[in-house]
Amino acid sequence: MTRHVFLNDTTLRDREQAPGVAFTTTEKLEIAESLAAAGVTEIEIGTPVMGADEIETIRAVVARRLPVRLMAWCRMTSLDLDAAIESGVHAVNLSLPASDIQLAAKLGLDKAGALQVIEHMVRRAAAAGFFVAVGCEDASRANRDHLARVIETAARAGASRVRLADTVGVLDPFSTFELVAQLVAQSPIDLEFHAHNDLGLAAANTLAAIRAGTRHASVTVLGLGERAGNAALEEVAAAMAVLDGADTGIELTALPDLAAQVAWAARRQTAAIKPVACADVFTHESGNHVAGLLKDSRTYQGLDPALVGRCRRIVIGKHSGATAIAHVLSESGRDLDPDLAAAMVARVRREAAETKSTVTATQLVELYDGMCSEASLAELCGSRSAVRERTTTVFRPGRMQ
Known part of the structure; x- marks a missing residue:
């Protein structure tokens, strides 16, 4: 039986966090249309709290009525959620640190305080009619029991999915599989894995997470993103098709043109040996x-x-x-x-x-x-x-x- 895996493309959000990258409204519209045409079913299109220009761009993408779920990335604050409401999207990823390091340094919260914030904000977002995903920043360095409680709290408050983010890219495929398998076995809702490529393992870790049981994965075109980037859409989609026979819904033949479009809009040159979509990978x-x-x-x-x-x-x-x-x-x-x-x-x-x-x-x-x-x-x-x-x-x- 063919397994279905859903790829959430975050090129228009995480990619834009890379130094020097700033997509215009027109570029975001064109990339969103190309992603939808390629079969991507969920696009994280931006961060509404950035201000009026970002909200206007998001509203322009929403107005296209693409056959995809459009999601806004938000911190777990009322300010961010209000901006998402103004942007017109119907789905939000409410993100909060999960590790002790980030909870203390960024928010001055302990684990119990974090759970209270999750309970309150998820209920508010769900009441506003949003599809709600909860993002666990730095999940790879978080306490496992705390992650399980985050998932339980999010589900009880009305979230449909929890994202496990390897925010600083410190997992390997083995530790990824172990982490995800343990949490999938305990979770009453879907889990998503979000990899970073600091050690060159983002795509491998994403495949490990999928094999461990998650049905959702974050990707970006060409793996472009902050620091060393993220798991590449084209690599994950091709690997899932060839190695696992899984159905991601992605039209693989559309990937080279999509990659070229994003590289041009980002004003980034890509290595000729980058897998799947770049110049030399089928050259002998x-x-x-x-x-x-x-x-x-x-x-x-x-x-x-x-x-x-x-x-x-x-x-x-x-x-x-x-x-x-x-x-x-x-x-x-x-x-x-x-x-x-x-x-x-x-x-x-x-x-x-x-x-x-x-x-x-x-x-x-x-x-x-x-x-x-x-x-x-x-x-x-x-x-x-x-x-x-x-x-x-x-x-x-x-x-x-």
Whole structure:
């Protein structure tokens, strides 16, 4: 039976907390529309308490009537909730620290005081007609018994879901699984996992949380977010489809264009090797790999590029062999002469090393045509030398024939 997993995209909220990122209203509208078109069913669209401009932008997104749940992120205060009411959204994530460290440093509260705040604010939000999720900031460093009481209190007050946030990114997949499995077994309502990528484990931790039983996960496009970012929408969606056969509702072929759109709006360059959506992840140069791929694509592809709207690309460089060179030449209407193969490989490797780059198909054809011309000239010169030698042998000056 196919398992359904729901991805809550928070690109328009957590992504904007990254230094220097400020989406315009138009950009937020366009990104929200693209997320909805890609099959995302819940979008965290902003923080209303930021002020009139943010509220106006949120109201503009709400007015589009997209087929998604639009959620506002709020601190667990009346000020934030009133701003959410003004913004016109129908869902709120009311967030409160869960760890002793953050409760004391940020709010001067103890655990009992935090539970009282949760009880009061969740009841008020539910009475206002909101779908209510409670966010446990720094859940990864919180006392487990306190987390269980937070979930119980939130559920009793009218919350439909609790978010467990690894706010400072200190979990690994094993500790994530243990934490989530324990709380899922005790929880009367849905749980959501929100990962941060400080140790490069956000996507892995998110998969661990899903396997431990949570049906909801926070993601951002390209994993962009504050500090080291969050779990990447495209990575989690593809991994769930390929590794677990789960249904996230995401149209995977839409992910590359969505990633490009967000990167442009954020004015951020992304690494060419970033999984799923970026330039080089389905690009192959190694001679050994290319030889295998041309026989059976499964030899060096665990993820079918077509699944995520991409194509395999073979490039020529320092590590290319004769098979790859012959393949690229054949696509340009050239057949690699077996007698020239070794010399061609050597020339390509020299060219790539000198330029510290790949050799384009056009450059490869030029190199090959030049080599063929040299070979033809050498053959012609060799033939003429042979003729001269025979002529010299037959017609030696001063000797009668």
